[in-house]
Amino acid sequence: MVNPIQALGAFTLRQVFSAGRLGMFFIYTIRGIIRPPGKFWPTVKQIEFIGTKSFLVIGFTAAFTGMVLALNGYYELTKFGSEGWLGSAVGVSLVRELGPVLSALILTGRAGSAMAAEIGIMRIEEQIDALECMAIDPYSYLTTPRFLASIIALPLLACFCDVIGIIGGYAIGVGLLGANGGAFWYSLTTSVDWSDLSMGLVKSVCFSVLIVWVCTYKGFYAGVDEGSFGPEQVGRATTDAVVASSIAVLISDYVITSIML
Amino acid sequence: MSSENLIDIRGLNSFYDHRQVLFDISFAIPKQQVTVIMGVSGCGKTTLFRHLTGLKKTEAKQIVVDGQDLGTFSEAQLMQYRRRIGVLFQSGALFNSLSLAENISMPLKVHTKLAEETIRIMALMKLNMVGLAEFCDYMPSQMSGGMKKRAGLARALIMDPEMLFVDEPSSGLDPITAAGLDRLILNLKDARGMTVVVVTHELESAFKIADLIVVMDNGKVMAAGRPEEILENKDPRVQQFLNREADPHKIHMDAYYERLLGDTWRSF
Numbered sequence: 001m002v003n004p005i006q007a008l009g010a011f012t013l014r015q016v017f018s019a020g021r022l023g024m025f026f027i028y029t030i031r032g033i034i035r036p037p038g039k040f041w042p043t044v045k046q047i048e049f050i051g052t053k054s055f056l057v058i059g060f061t062a063a064f065t066g067m068v069l070a071l072n073g074y075y076e077l078t079k080f081g082s083e084g085w086l087g088s089a090v091g092v093s094l095v096r097e098l099g100p101v102l103s104a105l106i107l108t109g110r111a112g113s114a115m116a117a118e119i120g121i122m123r124i125e126e127q128i129d130a131l132e133c134m135a136i137d138p139y140s141y142l143t144t145p146r147f148l149a150s151i152i153a154l155p156l157l158a159c160f161c162d163v164i165g166i167i168g169g170y171a172i173g174v175g176l177l178g179a180n181g182g183a184f185w186y187s188l189t190t191s192v193d194w195s196d197l198s199m200g201l202v203k204s205v206c207f208s209v210l211i212v213w214v215c216t217y218k219g220f221y222a223g224v225d226e227g228s229f230g231p232e233q234v235g236r237a238t239t240d241a242v243v244a245s246s247i248a249v250l251i252s253d254y255v256i257t258s259i260m261l
Numbered sequence: 262m263s264s265e266n267l268i269d270i271r272g273l274n275s276f277y278d279h280r281q282v283l284f285d286i287s288f289a290i291p292k293q294q295v296t297v298i299m300g301v302s303g304c305g306k307t308t309l310f311r312h313l314t315g316l317k318k319t320e321a322k323q324i325v326v327d328g329q330d331l332g333t334f335s336e337a338q339l340m341q342y343r344r345r346i347g348v349l350f351q352s353g354a355l356f357n358s359l360s361l362a363e364n365i366s367m368p369l370k371v372h373t374k375l376a377e378e379t380i381r382i383m384a385l386m387k388l389n390m391v392g393l394a395e396f397c398d399y400m401p402s403q404m405s406g407g408m409k410k411r412a413g414l415a416r417a418l419i420m421d422p423e424m425l426f427v428d429e430p431s432s433g434l435d436p437i438t439a440a441g442l443d444r445l446i447l448n449l450k451d452a453r454g455m456t457v458v459v460v461t462h463e464l465e466s467a468f469k470i471a472d473l474i475v476v477m478d479n480g481k482v483m484a485a486g487r488p489e490e491i492l493e494n495k496d497p498r499v500q501q502f503l504n505r506e507a508d509p510h511k512i513h514m515d516a517y518y519e520r521l522l523g524d525t526w527r528s529f
Contacts (some may be wrong), residue, residue, distance in 0.1 A: 037371045122356075129316055130354035134368045134416075135343040227277055 025139070025217050029147050032140030042145035043152075050111045050146070051153030055160065057110065058103050062094075062161040065102060066168030069093055073169075074177045086179050087188030090169035095196045097253070099162040104207035104249045107154060108242055112215035115146055116241035119219030120234035128220070143216040147209070154208035155201050162200065199260045206256060207249050214245040267292040267424065267456050268313065269325040275308050275317065281480065282308050288475055288485045295450050295457045297467040300477035301502065306460045307428065309477070313458065314348050314426050315339050344372065347417030351429040353409035355401040355416070361388065362397040365416045372420065387415040391445065406433045414442070418449070424456045425449060431463045439463070443470050464503065468492075476502060 033039065073089040119142055122128050131138040166188065173179045218241035223233030266289035275283035283305045290296045300306050311317040312324060312331075321332040326342065334342060355364045365384040369375055375383075388394045391411040401409055410430065417425060427446070431439040443466050449455040450472075461467055467474060468488050475485045476499050484494045492503065 125352060126350045126354040127356055130348065130350060130356075130413075130416075132316060133314055133343055133346065133348040134371070135340045136367070136371050 021221070022213075022217055025143075025220065026213055028137075028139040029143045029213070029216070032137060032144030033148070035137050035140040037136065037141055039140075039145055039148060042141075043148045046145045046149030047153050049114075050107065050149050051157060054103075054107060054110055054153075054157055058106055058157050058161050059164050061102055061106060062099070062164035063168040065098055066090060066094065066165030066170075067172045069098075069165070070169035070171075070173035070177070070179075074173055074179060083179050084183035085187045085191075086169070086173045087166075087184035087186070088191035090173070091166055091188040091192040092196060094162045094165040094169075095192050095200050096257075097200075099165065100158045100200045100203040100207060101249065101253055103154060103157045103161045104204070104211060105246060107150075107157065107208075108211050108215070108245045108249065111150075112211050112245050113238050113242050115212070116215045116219035116222075116238045117234060119143075119216055120222035120237045123220065123222045123224070124229035124231075124234060138220075143212070143220070146216055147212045150208040150212045151205060154211075155204040158200055158204040195260075199256070202260065203253060203256050206252055210248040210252060211245045214248060215241040217241075218244070265292050266290060267327060268458075270309075271323055271325065273309070273312060273319070273323045275305070275312060275480075277308075283312075284480045286477075286480075286482055288482055290456065290458060291473060292456050293450065293454045294472035295446060295459065295470050296473045296475065297459045297461060297471035298475045298477065299462055299464075299467055299502070301462065304477040305480040306462075306477055308480075310426060310428055310458075310460045314346065315342060344420065345422055346424045346426060347420065347422035349410070349413045349417045349425070349427045349430065351410075351432060352406070353401075353413035355409055355412055357401050360398050360400055361393065361404070361412050364401070364412060365419055368416070368420050383419065384415075387419050388412070390418070391415045392441070407435065407438050410434065411438075411442070414445070421453070422455070424458070427457065427459045427461075429461055430459060431461060431466050439466060446470050464505070478502070 069090045070086060073086050074083055077083045077086055077089065119128075122142070128138050128142070131141055170181070170184060174181045174184050218237040219234075222237035223229040226233060268290040270289070271287050273283055273286040274281065286305075286309060298306050298309060308317065312319050315331065315334070319332040322330055324331040329338070329342075331342070355361075356367070359367070362381060362384045365387055366380045369380045369383060373380075385394055385397060388397055391414055393408060393411055393415065396404065396408065396412075401412070404412070410433070414427070414430075417427075425446075430442050430446070434442065446457055446459065447470055450457055457470075459467070459470065471488055473485065474488055474491045476483045476491060476494075478498055483496055484491055484499050486494075491499065494500070
């Protein structure tokens with residue numbers, strides 16, 4: 001009778017401890033903005049990794065997403081004689097939802113997993129301990145540049161995703177399926193306004209914070225709880241990072257949408 | 262050579278969760294001398310090392326450094342302490358994305374306002390000391406384990422620390438390179454008055470460089486003293502360690518069968 005209660009108590013304490021540690025990790029990362037070492041060049045380097053090198057995969061995803069949206073949307077709108085509003089359907093879907101969410105999920109898989117793995121390997125090879133012993137704040141050196149880079153890069157990637165997706169939608173809707181080009185742009189420009197764009201940007205910023213926070217946290221503490229530092233712990237940390245940050249993105253997407261709509 | 266103590270360890274106990282790994286450790290580390298902490302694998306040497314470098318939290322009044330209680334250090338005080346020490350980890354702990362020169366230079370870039378060229382010269386001087394000057398632009402992945410360890414030592418020395426902590430310096434090194442490291446450690450003590458703490462299980466190296474030897478077993482200090490005192494120590498476990506004698510092979514039959522057969526054994 002006592003053991004299940006003990007187990008539940010121990011589990012609860014572990015979760016509370018982890019939540020507290022996660023919170024303190026975020027605070028230390030923010031504090032790292034004003035602490036040495038300097039942030040400019042490390043942040044630029046991370047922007048190149050997170051942002052520039054994601055252009056191709058996000059562009060590819062955005063193009064095909066826009067194309068599929070147009071394909072599905074055209075046939076459904078034709079039933080109501082409203083194919084002229086195809087531009088609105090594609091534009092609003094991309095700008096409000098698909099642009100920020102898809103770019104965040106791709107970023108999680110590409111850059112988030114790399115962050116978790118890289119920092120996890122540093123943990124198991126005692127490189128984080130070495131930073132601490134050199135009196136260098138490991139949060140300031142490792143996580144803060146990634147945090148700043150992600151906040152800058154992800155909204156830009158989301159905008160890029162929107163543009164390429166709309167072009168893809170236009171190519172299929174107008175070019176292939178024969179929708180009216182003028183109607184496409186008219187419905188797009190009248191339907192998509194600043195409230196949609198701001199929702200997309202707010203989502204992108206929130207997603208970027210969540211992705212970096214979760215992924216760098218998982219890598220930073222890889223193996224620490226088990227007291228065992230090896231490749232298995234890095235692998236597990238990377239997987240957990242991608243899964244947890246993906247779930248966080250999807251949940252926060254719903255929350256932000258419900259608040260801003 | 263000063264005989265006063267730089268670090269006093271008084272009744273240090275250490276735990277991982279509920280498992281105690283250090284039991285009432287007490288000894289003093291003298292200033293400007295080489296202290297070697299030895300013992301079998303799993304005796305608690307690395308845990309003690311982590312306490313001394315501030316990587317593991319210490320309770321109050323258990324470790325006193327230069328009159329200050331390490332257990333009550335604020336974050337700022339801990340950072341100040343770490344600026345006084347250099348640490349060489351067992352694997353070198355070099356940063357994979359930086360070249361050798363960039364690795365060595367990092368503490369100088371963060372903690373000083375020296376010009377880039379001056380920093381590079383200082384890094385090259387330290388690399389020269391460990392015989393790696395020609396490899397300054399190599400990446401860690403291009404180097405052997407021994408080279409990484411020597412590079413780690415160069416990085417530990419770049420700020421000319423007062424205290425140097427070295428974890429298993431000779432492990433993975435060939436005898437010639439290991440002898441070179443031993444000589445370097447002795448030079449650091451003699452020429453720079455550095456206090457050096459070495460964690461190792463290499464007997465030959467330990468007796469060559471140590472002014473004080475501490476022998477640990479099962480989380481306790483078995484013996485502490487000058488090398489000649491350790492050699493004359495009558496404790497059987499100390500003698501077994503010094504003579505490199507294997508533990509006698511004992512099998513407790515009941516426990517052995519239970520491990521093999523589990524519940525089936527209990528039914529016999």
